[in-house]
Amino acid sequence: MTVTSGPAPASSTLDRRVLAVAILAAFVAFLDGTVITVALPAISAELGGGLPVQQWVVDAYLITLGALILLAGSLSDLWGRLLVLRLGLLGFAVTSLLCGLAPTAEFLIVARALQGVAGALLVPSSLALITAAHRGRAQATAIGVWTAWTSAAFIAGPVIGGLLTDLASWRWVFVINVVPIAVTLVLMRGLRADAPRGSTPVDWWGAVLGAVGLGGVVFALIEQANFGWGSPVVLVPLALGVLSLAGFIVRERRTAHPMMPLGLFRSRNFAAGNAATVAVYAALSLGTFVVPIYLQQGAGLSATQAGLVLLPVTVLNIALSSWFGSLAGRFGSRWFMAAGPIIAAAGFAMLLAIEQPFDYVGQALAGILVLGLGLTMTVAPLTAAILGAVDERRSGIASAINNAVSRVAGLVAIALLGALIGTRIDGAWLDRGLLLTAGLLVVGGLISAVGITNRDARREPDETADPRDPAAGP
Incomplete structure (x- = not known):
């Protein structure tokens, strides 16, 4: 284990604290990627700019997050995970306040870009903490728990954003980040970071x-x-x-x-897992963008109502992700990663039934439940397969690469939104978005079925070793 504490608490207590810190730190970064979605109409109503400003408020964060998360992974492995995590948390708190106080759309977009810089420091370090503190099936289970809560943040964002927007102001969508950040910093006081790993140039x-x-x-x-x-x-x-x-x-x-060792992609599971990540997370970003936007601007729902539509997905993630993570640790990830996206695609396709007037139970609930089951079946096994394909000493950069891939896939999907499905928000716009989302998920499932193997990658550590990298060992 690379994380220790002063008074030598019981190992299980320390592991739980490490897991709690990892979850909370990543939670705020994932949450801020989607919490903004349902607040976009309110932001454009106050600050102006229409759909392009809405796209930029989302993508300014994702650009810097995706571009710098690889650098953050290298820093995590080089300087120590908890040090990088602390820097990210403090930066995220400051930039969240700047977003909440933004007087203009341009100021908000710049603040969101700075927020993405801080967010890039959080995700790879948090997941690397887990891979360093757990082994074997316990690691797969811990990754499942981490995935459950971080995936819940990804989906619960519209719910939280809707409530804050309707009950207070869109500005509280950003200011509220200070609370989980403060809790995380308090929990980290009992932990001592792993020692820096050398003086490798950044x-x-x-x-x-x-x-x-x-x-x-x-x-x-x-x-x-x-x-x-x-x-x-x-x-x-x-x-x-x-x-x-x-x-x-x-x-x-x-x-x-x-910064991105290309030798890691010589591992079949690492390469195929990241290819599947492109399709799956592009689909998730697109689907969770178009549904809340249409429900507000097309079907006339409030921000809270639009956010609550996807709530069952969050519940399923929290309830079942650790279980699917354990199953992946026992049986392998391949078929969970193959079946899950296709089931989720069926759920999105079922949402084609949405029309005006909107009827949640009759038009959306069944599709949302199927979608939630498919996503829950996918994410933890996907994470376990990718991190299991590399040596633990390189878990920080491996996690960073995968998270960079997922964020870049999402930001490109949002950036292409207007070109692919148009800019007029109506029923046809929603249908095109849902079909594109479903198609991307099917591609992700097929990539996993063909590319992922259940062979234990730890038996072949040389596949990912770069002879030029001192961290790779002999």
Whole structure:
């Protein structure tokens, strides 16, 4: 175990505290990715800007989160997990307050980008704490519990955001983050971080190229709806972004200390798991964006009512994720990852029954339950398969890569929203969004069925070892 405490408490007590810290730290980062969704109409009503501003409020956070989470994973492995976690929590508290006090849409978008920087420090360090403190089936179960609560944050965000928006103001969607952050910092007082792992140089050029690449491409995807593909306002950032992303790949192949070690992808489960992550999390981001937006702006529901529609998904995640994590540890992840997304796709397809006037029980409840079961069956086994494919010493960067993949998939899905399904929010817009979401989930299931193996990756540690990386060991 790499996390210890001063007075030497019982191991089980320490493990529970580590798990609680990991859950709470990641919870705020995941929550803030979706809590904003139902508050977007209220934000645009007060600050202006329409759909493009709504997209940017979501994507400004995801751009910096996705671009810097790899760097954060490297820092987690290099400097120690709890140190990076503390920095992220403090930064997240400050930037959350800035978001809540934003006087203009532009200020809010910048504050959201800074919030994503802090959020990038939270997720890889939190999951690396779990993989360091647990082994074998206990690790799979702990990952399942972590996944249950962080996935619950992903889905519960619209519920919490709706309540705060309707009962107080959209600004409280951000300010409320201070509460779980304070609790997490208190729990961390009894823990002592693992020692720094050396003086390996940080890949700052890789971080810059990744951030510029993602920022340029996403800016072009969103703003093409306003300026058109032929405008220099779109073409210049697009070209800069594509060149930067290409430079990022070249940099990671050639540098002695890459931010994203490409050798990790030699592991079949790591590569296939991340490919499935692209499809699954692009679908989740798209689906959980279009449904609440349509229910408010198309069907006339309040922010709270729109958020409550997806509540059963959260309940199923909390109730069943640790169980599915245990089953994945016992039987392997492959068929859970294959069947789960396809079941979730069926749930989204069932939501095509939604029309005006909206009838929750008659039009949505059955689909929501099927969707929730499929997602719960997917996420914990997916996480376990990816982290089980790499050596524990590289769990921080492996977690960071997977989370970067999921966030980037989500931000690209949101950025392409207008181009793929249009900008007029009506029943046809919702149907196109649901069908696209279902199709992406089916792709994720097929990738898992073909690519994932239940072979124990720990028997082949050399598959992910990069001989240039001192952390990889002999």
